Amino acid sequence: MARIRTIKPEFFTSLTVAGLTPEQRLTFIGLWTHADDEGRCVDDARLIKAAVWPLDDRTAADVEADLRALTESSLITRYTLNRKPYMVVNGWREHQRINRPTKSRFPAPEDADSPPTSGNAPSVDTHAQLSEDSRPERNREQGKEQGTGNRDSSPELATRDTDPTPEREDVEQLCTHLADRIEANGSKRPTITKAWRNAARLMLDKDGRTPQQVHAAIDWCQDSEFWRSNVMSMPKLRDKYDTLRLQATRPTAAHGGNVVPIGAARPSTTDQRVAEGMALAARLRAQEAAQ
Structure with missing residues (x-):
């Protein structure tokens, strides 16, 4: 399920990102909204194609080529556990700061069956800090689908009527x-x-x-x-x-x-x-x- 993320201006001046094609860059950005609050997701080009390129003529094979390029650039890490493939966006915790994140239901790279594949280049700072709550029940976009979500955008006027303290x-x-x-x-x-x-x-x-x-x-x-x-x-x-x-x-x-x-x-x-x-x-x- 898609999540709200943000992007730093430095993304567009990164030499690592500049070495990618426009399609590979967009796949990389799309992974941020597709991955969970710890930057992990199932490594399946078909699922990523459906999430990031749902209305385009690109195929799962095209997306797989994007993922290989992102791996070679050390922007993502691909690994398996119990023969199931997963991936994680590198540098996630350093660059995507999420308030009250939902714990990932996918295994971490360090639990992989074999050494993860992530290329040889250093990780780059291409993500932006995110100060919004990102749990599914608090996410504004997901709330539209789940029947929940913020009812007021003002930080001063939170609308949840769950204050246990006696009112004046x-x-x-x-x-x-x-x-x-x-x-x-x-x-x-x-x-x-x-x-x-x-x-x-x-x-x-x-x-x-x-x-x-x-x-x-x-x-x-x-x-x-x-x-x-x-x-x-x-x-x-x-x-x-x-x-x-x-x-x-x-x-x-x-x-x-x-x-x-x-x-x-x-x-x-x-x-x-x-x-x-x-x-x-x-x-x-x-x-x-x-x-």
Whole structure:
């Protein structure tokens, strides 16, 4: 199964790589995505052809010729164990650094039945460091096939809802408040994920917002065009907070000058917010009666 890898610019200026044909170079690069997290795979030109050249007219014999050239250049090592052929990309651990790698199910070259074949030239630095998680269940591309994968690309907002630590009360109140508003707006009540909690926590701790300011932003969204033009979530609220602040502090005819800036202090309990809403409604009725 294919994996995400990266490549260093030095690959294109390597004298060893320059001695290969373009097809051999591409086969070599394709091996990185075909090999497992320890750089190993089954040594079968038919499998490699299917993985690296699936839509081209190249044959397994062509790929076998590529593999022989890569072996002669010391870019790969071919070996057997119990009469089964395997290969490994040389210099893998030095140049492909993978977080939480999956342990290989293939034997290592040192366990081979006979001395491995890897040519006589020194290994070259042709790989790039990889900082992404590469286990199948965390790999974004593989997740599409397995029904898993990352749900948010932001490193600050991991979406796995498996945090065993007790959540802060102020963070839970913000998330619950937004979920209540979304449900009251006629949408299905969303699940409060770890991404929501992280975004709320970042607004309070990193952005310097007070709980009252965030509650006010949530309330303002409920009655604004902004709500209807955005799929609301706690990460989206954090991302658009400054835009909301500017819009909410700009009185409009629709609001009749009664806009409450979202940066102002705001009652944080449900009873207080209900009381404030009733008071505002009474003021609006009094204004209408006076007109």
